[in-house]
Amino acid sequence: MTGEGPEDRRREIEAAAFELLAEKGYRSTSMLQIAKRAAASNQTLYAWYGNKQTLFQSLIEENAKAVKALLRDAVAGQTDEIEALRSLGPLLLTFTTGEKAIIMNRAAIADASETGILGTAIDTTARQEMIAMINEIMTQLVVSGRFVEGTEPSVAAETYISLLFGEVPLQQAMGRLAPLDVATIADRSERALALTLQLFGNHQAKHD
Amino acid sequence: MTGEGPEDRRREIEAAAFELLAEKGYRSTSMLQIAKRAAASNQTLYAWYGNKQTLFQSLIEENAKAVKALLRDAVAGQTDEIEALRSLGPLLLTFTTGEKAIIMNRAAIADASETGILGTAIDTTARQEMIAMINEIMTQLVVSGRFVEGTEPSVAAETYISLLFGEVPLQQAMGRLAPLDVATIADRSERALALTLQLFGNHQAKHD
DNA sequence: CAAGAGCAGTACATACGTGTACGGCAAAGG
DNA sequence: CCTTTGCCGTACACGTATGTACTGCTCTTG
Numbered sequence: 106m107t108g109e110g111p112e113d114r115r116r117e118i119e120a121a122a123f124e125l126l127a128e129k130g131y132r133s134t135s136m137l138q139i140a141k142r143a144a145a146s147n148q149t150l151y152a153w154y155g156n157k158q159t160l161f162q163s164l165i166e167e168n169a170k171a172v173k174a175l176l177r178d179a180v181a182g183q184t185d186e187i188e189a190l191r192s193l194g195p196l197l198l199t200f201t202t203g204e205k206a207i208i209m210n211r212a213a214i215a216d217a218s219e220t221g222i223l224g225t226a227i228d229t230t231a232r233q234e235m236i237a238m239i240n241e242i243m244t245q246l247v248v249s250g251r252f253v254e255g256t257e258p259s260v261a262a263e264t265y266i267s268l269l270f271g272e273v274p275l276q277q278a279m280g281r282l283a284p285l286d287v288a289t290i291a292d293r294s295e296r297a298l299a300l301t302l303q304l305f306g307n308h309q310a311k312h313d
Numbered sequence: 314m315t316g317e318g319p320e321d322r323r324r325e326i327e328a329a330a331f332e333l334l335a336e337k338g339y340r341s342t343s344m345l346q347i348a349k350r351a352a353a354s355n356q357t358l359y360a361w362y363g364n365k366q367t368l369f370q371s372l373i374e375e376n377a378k379a380v381k382a383l384l385r386d387a388v389a390g391q392t393d394e395i396e397a398l399r400s401l402g403p404l405l406l407t408f409t410t411g412e413k414a415i416i417m418n419r420a421a422i423a424d425a426s427e428t429g430i431l432g433t434a435i436d437t438t439a440r441q442e443m444i445a446m447i448n449e450i451m452t453q454l455v456v457s458g459r460f461v462e463g464t465e466p467s468v469a470a471e472t473y474i475s476l477l478f479g480e481v482p483l484q485q486a487m488g489r490l491a492p493l494d495v496a497t498i499a500d501r502s503e504r505a506l507a508l509t510l511q512l513f514g515n516h517q518a519k520h521d
Numbered sequence: 522c523a524a525g526a527g528c529a530g531t532a533c534a535t536a537c538g539t540g541t542a543c544g545g546c547a548a549a550g551g
Numbered sequence: 552c553c554t555t556t557g558c559c560g561t562a563c564a565c566g567t568a569t570g571t572a573c574t575g576c577t578c579t580t581g
Contacts, residue, residue, distance in 0.1 A: 210487070214486045215419075215423045264508065267478075268475050278486070
């Protein structure tokens with residue numbers, strides 16, 4: 106283990122790194138600036154992280170860990186799958202279109218032409234987990250007969266995600282859209298859920 | 314007018330710029346490299362474009378102009394709105410998720426933390442036009458009674474676009490997804506259309 | 522054919538990035 | 552209490568970006 110004192114110091118350094126990332130973007134944020142902001146030495150940064158990509162990879166992983174915990178908590182309490190989706194939707198939207206996500210998405214995309222490490226990190230630590238969660242819920246909905254027979258859970262999941270997020274993350278990455286406010290998040294979540302149910306819900310069953 | 318000789322030269326320079334953009338990404342592509350690749354002088358680049366952003370802005374505008382022409386042609390021949398959508402979908406997908414689009418989206422996102430000029434250029438020269446076209450079609454579908462009464466054309470348009478593109482452009486920008494092949498493009502287009510019709514189509518009218 | 526405009530090629534001033542090296546201070550441990 | 556470890560602060564070597572300046576060739580034009 107890396108120890109407990111260093112643990113705090115790491116957090117401070119990563120906080121400084123994120124601040125600068127938010128202020129100036131990935132490419133314009135330098136290791137020296139991060140070191141200065143955190144009152145650390147660049148030597149320390151290179152000793153601990155090796156290079157810039159790895160440092161920001163740590164940022165992404167740390168963030169994903171926190172988000173995943175919150176998402177799991179949200180579904181853990183729900184026995185009804187549709188209710189699970191109803192509480193999951195706004196959470197997913199909050200995280201995926203929040204300021205932190207915008208900034209990290211931008212960083213990953215800036216890095217795509219260089220190493221691709223950050224994109225991989227977001228994919229494996231956040232996106233795949235998210236999709237797995239939704240797939241699981243959709244599978245349950247098909248199995249329990251609440252979705253029409255023959256519905257492919259992965260198709261339902263992809264449809265729901267498309268409707269939930271739409272073009273928002275891309276527009277945000279391009280700087281054409283600010284983080285969504287709570288009302289918009291609620292609206293989008295409800296609409297995505299309503300449309301998904303309309304498409305895949307078993308309406309016959311309702312009237313039995 | 315800027316002349317006819319210079320017109321060709323501009324295209325050569327912009328072609329060199331795009332090549333380098335594709336090879337190294339936006340931030341790592343320098344004006345000097347572009348000049349060398351095009352066998353031009355950096356002085357010429359600065360004289361003609363002023364700076365890097367404006368040069369790439371020209372690239373985006375030129376591309377958007379060509380794409381727009383093709384899209385208009387595709388809908389121009391169609392009298393039936395659903396057929397218009399059926400031919401528009403694959404085209405939209407081809408352009409929006411093609412290699413050129415991936416590269417330009419990445420550039421615009423890299424520039425989002427700097428000037429935002431490229432994002433604005435994509436938005437106003439391509440995206441808004443595309444949305445306007447689809448909105449128009451959706452409006453016709455509502456007016457003609459092929460969509461259920463009360464359907465908000467803009468909602469239908471946004472839904473269709475979400476289903477058509479989904480997470481694809483973002484994943485591509487992050488380097489997690491290659492350009493779609495024709496089969497996938499056909500599949501996605503059909504599915505997006507089918508789902509949109511299922512959601513908003515007036516099924517009563519069909520049986521009259 | 523001579524004069525001029527335009528542009529390629531190069532050099533330059535300035536600034537900043539990455540990754541490494543070294544001196545000095547402070548806290549931990551024998 | 553002295554040594555050793557660890558880290559801050561700064562300096563350094565090297566590479567490369569932007570935007571400007573200058574020289575000489577070439578092609579056009581009177």
